[in-house]
Amino acid sequence: MKQYRAFCFDLDGTVYRGKEAIPAAIKFIRTLREKQLDYFFVTNNSSKTPSQIKEALLRFGVEASEKQIYSSAFVTAKYVKEHFGQAKVFVIGQDGIRYALGQHNIHIVEENPDVVVMGIDRMITYQKLAKACLAVQNGATLIGTNEDIRVPTEAGFQPGNGSFVKLVAQVCNVEPIFLGKPSPAILEMIRQGHGYQKSEMVMIGDNYDTDILCGIRFGCDTVHVNTGAVSTEKVKEKELQPTYCVQDLSEFEL
Ligand SMILES: [Mg+2]
Structure with missing residues (x-):
């Protein structure tokens, strides 16, 4: 090597x-x-915070500081900050993406967003997807943390974040931005x-x-x-x- x-x-x-x-x-x-x-x-994986990933790595005997961990949540939050710094953002996602957006002082809202950010959300519902679709039709930019369609597990493939982002994109006939x-x-x-x-x-x-x-x-x-x-x-x-x-x-x- x-x-x-x-x-x-x-x-x-x-x-x-x-x-x-x-x-x-x-x-x-x-x-x-x-x-x-x-x-x-x-x-x-945008669902976990750097400290959660650090803990998980430690259980496998791998020592790492949070500064050595780069997730799609982090790069997405940085991108939103750079390109939509003052924007109102509607989020579908778990701890990791919410934490990263918070760290970048992004204004998170439930109504009338300028940007829709989607990360994997294992509690996703029809209501959340419908809300994202309506926001994008009203002009909000659609950003996905990553475009993985499927996630391999011991039992078989489960839906990845990309599946849901592409669902919203298809309903609204737009091209999403993916950062992972x-x-x-x-x-x-x-x-x-x-x-x-x-x-x-x-x-x-x-x-x-x-x-x-x-x-x-x-x-x-x-x-x-x-x-x-x-x-x-x-x-x-x-x-x-x-x-x-x-x-x-x-x-x-x-
Ligand atoms: Mg892998």
Whole structure:
């Protein structure tokens, strides 16, 4: 493996699988820590706050500060602040996105919003979706934290946030803005925040359509691990290939 300064990891399917740690990844991250190399966690899950993600990582034996955690909630809130700083925002979503918008002093409203922000909401209802649809028809901008249509679980696929955002977009006949992977926005935030060159960064993940494409669009090297959602076999069929394809991270020496 080439020498990098910043290692960006996806979470589910890369560091852990559901409730189980992926030992090779945990060991790899420990080595990064020992060698004082920088690592970050880049997740499309907007439901958890950085402190909740930090706690979850600690249960798998991974130490990280909140500053090393970049979620689609955080990048969405930053985007809303930069582009719609004074706007009134209607939110569908859980703790993570509400916390991130709050941190950026975004004005959250229930009526007459200028922007509709949608993150995964496991208590979503017809009423919430109808409200979002009406707001967008009245001119509100539609922003999704991430466009994942499905989320893999032990039992099978469950609906991801993208399913609901696209539902609203279809009803209103608009194109939503998405900030999570595969948008390069999160990696760009890490780069800007720490002053890395793109060539010094690597994106590591199990999902071709989110993690690998995110790295490719951003312009850094990528590692596909065969420990999660998409098999190496499937990745090999793609036109744009990751820099490395490995079974797991034990294949790399640091
Ligand atoms: Mg994953």
